[in-house]
Amino acid sequence: MTDFLEITRGDSPLILGLPHTGTTLPPDVAARLNATGRAIADTDWHIHDLYAGLAEGITTVRTTIHRYAIDVNRDPTGASLYPGQNTTGLCPLTDFDGRPLYDEGDAPDADEIERRRLAYHIPYHTALEAELTRIRAVHGFALLYDCHSIRSVIPFLFDGTLPDFNIGTSKGTTCAPSIEQTVTAICAGAAGYSMVLNGRFTGGWTTRHYGRPADGWHAIQMELSQDAYMTKSPPWNYDTEKADRLRPHLKTILDTLTRWRPA
Template sequence: MQPLDVTLGDGPLVLGVPHSGTYIPVDIRERLNSLGQKRADTDWHVDRLYSDLLPGATMVRANFHRYVIDANRDPEGVSLYPGQNTTTLCPTTDFDGKPIYHEGQEPNADEIESRRLAWHAPYHAALRAELERVRAKHGVAILYDCHSIRSVVPFLFEGTLADFNTGTNNGVTCAPEFETAVFDRTRNADGYSAVLNGRFKGGWTTRHYGRPSEGFHAIQMELAQKTHLATEDLPFDYDEDKARRLRTHLKDILAALEAIAPVLADQNSKIEGAHHE
């Protein structure tokens, strides 16, 4: 199994999909307990949700499961949310804080490093390459990091999660025009709830690549899974009707980002030109 798939587009958007992959190598899978083998923490069908929404968008999709290694965690193991419950680079618990390995079968430091080199590093090498390619062509690159999670996970957050959770690390990872375009469309989506920089402010990917001053803009979208799944438990089936309705809004969001990109690139070009005069 190759670590990732890349679908090339010629537009300014790159869709990152780090958690929809379900592949777990046999040697790891056999060490997982029944909870681990359930794979409940998958971002179920997110790649399908975003597929073909915007013809010019590039997609970089991890094929491996987050229990192999989490492509949205700092490779150095630094916590995303200090003081809050979260999962690690190579998770040993699920989103409910329960062990996913048989006792004594968790990966050690050497195995974690081996997994990083085999899975995490290739995914980010590909993501970085596509962002650089896109920025070279358009003057800006927009990373839209695609995620989903169960609507109720008491170990991670209180109550029921909003349907749309936009994260920009409190406005640091993208130009305000992009943040406003996304959040305005989510909070005005009829029948849906939305929050900006709530529990999910953007993971390591968003924070690492989001450098607006260099022309790289990053936004994370965390969707509550009740927006597109028939059930948030086994068998985690895709709900065609829910997804069709949701995809209308997702398409609008991506199209808005694409429309803003050349305007911002032109502004940046004029500013850079003035600096050189």
């Protein structure tokens, strides 16, 4: 087992992907990054804690490596997730505000990007695919729920304020319609919260790559607004009062998906 991967195995059909909660910068990567990079502001802070204990029997796959080293939710070829829009790449060169993560001459070249891909990107997806395969062998299908969060106001990436629940299914292609409908209905019914389906975030590479309903692999991405469960500025603290209001809705989602079965 690779020491930067944390895997828990359950026997239900549901798998949680946790690609962006890690805060570890390998020393060789940290040495290249500037102060902005080393601040690791664009973490999906506390997401693994927010979902912890909400449902029984689920499988989780988490990397502890920070996305500034390599983003495991990006296409390994380097192709953009959102052509024509501001975004960050496989080995990000800027943060979500467009500020450089490296000083001149320190950014990773093609060889360094490939080294990071082999060291961190491939092992995460090897582990995730193994769990999807294992679960499908048991149930005849597997359901991947990819867990994310982001600041609600980031002008470099999107206009205005992001809703609390941002559901991504790549325009309905990555999961059975009933999965999309079920999660959307739960979020729409969560009093005091806002939601959108396939808005600014339609699902990252993980959701798009593993969302193969015809093959028995269903995938859905949930991008939460960080305002819904934590503070808006460094040191990015978990807000227990906010989180305790949000967690019952997330539990309803996970419990419902755990019980979902193909028609």
